[in-house]
Amino acid sequence: MKADLHGIIVVNYFVATLLGLLNQDINKITSVLQQAAWLPIAVIIGFLFVVMFFLIGNSTHKAGIVITTLATRMSMVFPIFFSMFLFDEDVTVIRLIKIAITLIAVVMAIYRKPDKSIKRIAVIIPFVLFVGSGSVDTLVKAAQHLFVPDNEISIFSSVLFATSFIGALLALFIKKPVKNSISLQTLIIGVALGFANWGSLFFIMKALNHSQMDSSLVFGVNNLAIVSCSLILGYIVFKEKLSRLNWLGIFLSIISIILLIRY
Numbered sequence: 001m002k003a004d005l006h007g008i009i010v011v012n013y014f015v016a017t018l019l020g021l022l023n024q025d026i027n028k029i030t031s032v033l034q035q036a037a038w039l040p041i042a043v044i045i046g047f048l049f050v051v052m053f054f055l056i057g058n059s060t061h062k063a064g065i066v067i068t069t070l071a072t073r074m075s076m077v078f079p080i081f082f083s084m085f086l087f088d089e090d091v092t093v094i095r096l097i098k099i100a101i102t103l104i105a106v107v108m109a110i111y112r113k114p115d116k117s118i119k120r121i122a123v124i125i126p127f128v129l130f131v132g133s134g135s136v137d138t139l140v141k142a143a144q145h146l147f148v149p150d151n152e153i154s155i156f157s158s159v160l161f162a163t164s165f166i167g168a169l170l171a172l173f174i175k176k177p178v179k180n181s182i183s184l185q186t187l188i189i190g191v192a193l194g195f196a197n198w199g200s201l202f203f204i205m206k207a208l209n210h211s212q213m214d215s216s217l218v219f220g221v222n223n224l225a226i227v228s229c230s231l232i233l234g235y236i237v238f239k240e241k242l243s244r245l246n247w248l249g250i251f252l253s254i255i256s257i258i259l260l261i262r263y
Contacts, residue, residue, distance in 0.1 A: 005057045006172045007186040008193060009050065013165035015194025016201075020158030023202070032155050038147035041139060042156050046163025048136050053164070054171070055132065059125040067246070070109045070253055071126035071133070077103060078134025079141045098259045105256050108249025140201070144208045153205050157198060 021029070033039065052072075059068040148156045 004183065004186050005054075006168070007183070008190045009053050009057070009168045010165065010172055011187055011190025012053075012193040012197055013050065013161050013168055015191050016161035016198040017158050017165055019194065019198040020154045020156075020161060020202075024154035024158070029155055029158075032152055033159070036147075036152070036155075036159075038143055038152075038156055039159065041143045041147060042159040043163045045136060045139050045143065046160040047167055048132065048139070049160065050164040050167040050171070052129065052132050052136060053168070055125060055129055059129055063123070063126050067109065067126050068129065070250065071130045073133075074105065074109075074253055075130045075132075075134030076137060078131075079137040082138045082141060098256060101252065101256045101259070105249050105252035108245055109253055140205070141208065144205045148205070150206075150209050153202060153209075156205075157201050160201070161198065 036042075056068055056072065059071070143156070
């Protein structure tokens with residue numbers, strides 16, 4: 001039995017929810033939730049997480065893992081803009097030029113020459129992911145800066161991932177109301193993704209709180225690492241074919257991230 005995308009998403013968010021709970025004093029959860037100003041934003045981000053996850057799965061299938069990852073990771077320009085203009089981080093002409101280069105790099109990296117074999121959806125979905133992922137990262141930054149104390153990050157992540165789990169479960173039942181048992185492969189991939197998802201949210205919020213670096217640097221380093229790993233995976237393991245323009249965009253993407261994190 002092959003791995004099932006819907007099953008992977010459900011298991012992933014269930015595991016991520018449990019990890020958040022296990023990393024927190026269970027007795028504190030009720031009292032924290034009763035006065036948590038961040039509760040609505042956690043629910044909103046949780047819903048958007050599961051929507052983005054389904055889009056990522058479809059985009060990976062239709063547009064490829066490299067293009068999909070670049071579209072989601074380069075969306076870091078959204079929280080960078082948000083941080084610069086609302087949280088008094090440095091706004092300079094040089095930094096704005098760097099962000100413009102980043103946007104151009106995204107367009108070049110995900111561009112596909114129109115032909116009969118490539119459906120329009122393979123180009124549209126990465127752009128939707130670019131905007132959607134950027135919006136989610138911006139909301140995470142806003143929650144971290146305005147609402148979530150450091151000692152409540154685990155509870156925040158649990159509520160967020162529990163919302164995603166419920167949304168994924170409902171989507172699974174709507175699409176496959178009677179089926180389906182979860183295969184071992186689905187379970188293994190889902191658990192691995194659950195650890196990765198929880199860890200990425202928890203540690204980036206910790207980094208934003210404690211690293212004493214501007215948000216643009218934190219997001220830049222994080223995204224550079226993910227883009228680099230995805231390039232290796234897509235090109236070496238999956239043998240994905242990219243045009244010269246795509247390769248130029250990928251190269252420019254990496255250069256632009258490096259430029260963003262250098263002051």
